[in-house]
Amino acid sequence: MSTKTLTEELWAAIEPVYAEILAHPFLAGLTDGTLPREAFRHFVVQDSHYLRDYARALAVCAAKAPGEQDVRAFADDAVGALAAEQGMHAEFLTAFGGSAEEAAAEPVLPTTRAYTSYLLATVYGGSFAEALGAVLPCYWIYARVGEALLAQGSPDPLYAKWISTYGDEAFQSVVRRVLALTDRLGEELSAAERRKVVGHFVTTSRYEWMFWDAAWRGERWPV
Template sequence: MIPLTERLWKDNSSVYAEIVAHPFITGLVDGTLGAHQFGHYVAQDAHYLYDYARALMVIGAKAPTSEDVAMFARHAADTIEVELALRTTTLPSLGVDPVTVAVSLPSTRAYTDHLLAVATTGTFADGLAAILPCYVIYARLGSDLIDLPIGNPLYREWVDTYADTRFVKAVHDVTAVADRVGVSLNPEDENRAHAHYAASARYEWRFWDAAYRGEQPSTDHTGSP
């Protein structure tokens, strides 16, 4: 049988194609992405990672083995470490608009609300499916972009982060857990996993698109992908 993570990726490969073709990513590669757009992305990523770490902890609490619990605890701690570095080092160096830093914008909130809702109310498999796209999409971007001649040192560093062996191992460990759990899913469970994964994959696209467009604070958002 094809592993669960491969089936999930295949069913959502068109979203990844949209991501790599998005002007945020193409501009990051060819240097035309504006510093303000990248700063917008980094500011919102700090908000996102804080809630992503919380989702990881909730999912870890439902994990079936002590090894899985420990893995999610490590990943949550690593995520908070990155979030703190963004706030204390990266953002000040970029001179990002304080409003953008202080406020979690609609696309960010919609994504993290989705993750936390699934992690809290769903099964371990549900939560795992929801957080997987963030792991695998960034790992694939790191792999696909690492050998390209990215001239901007800041953008080069961003790509290198997701091609780094430590991140690649983290992704490998999570997908291994998902594939192990996937073997025991019944059709209803797997359908839910596909739905949660697809929603998160679409939110990933929206996240880059919001940064590229310069999304502004608003209280009027539905939270739908």
């Protein structure tokens, strides 16, 4: 039996990935204000596509959750993911002179499609613990990134608003709740089950890096 809590084991497994995320020029551009607007727009459009499927993944987590309180919490988070897509993203898209309807008509690009396909396959096909491992990076990494970037701020009001969304206490408290559930669950898992959870967590953490990198590169379908 591992002497580490599950969250300790999970974070240790992605420390190199998280270091690469913090060092990525997309995030550096957010804090110093030099990120090209087109790269941020790419991110917002693809994030709108992503969050619709992420909300579905959270709804499946709610259906598989072991306790009534957890069912309600994940169902609320699913609604919150859709609200973020409809609210904050619509505001950003308006700033770019577009609309949420126009963004929805744009194609889901390769990294977004790969990430959401993996996410949905895992939550539908795996146990609740596996599903939790797959959805957790989107909570936890954004909380850690938001916290780190909030300390630096941004001279660009648009980027500062994005940073504040994930760095503020309301989002941080949601993440602490999910982490506490993860550790409670970890106490009941076999070594083999924990390995599965860690595997999914590492994979979707890598997709988080890829998601920012795709926006930075202006990824498109090659053919």
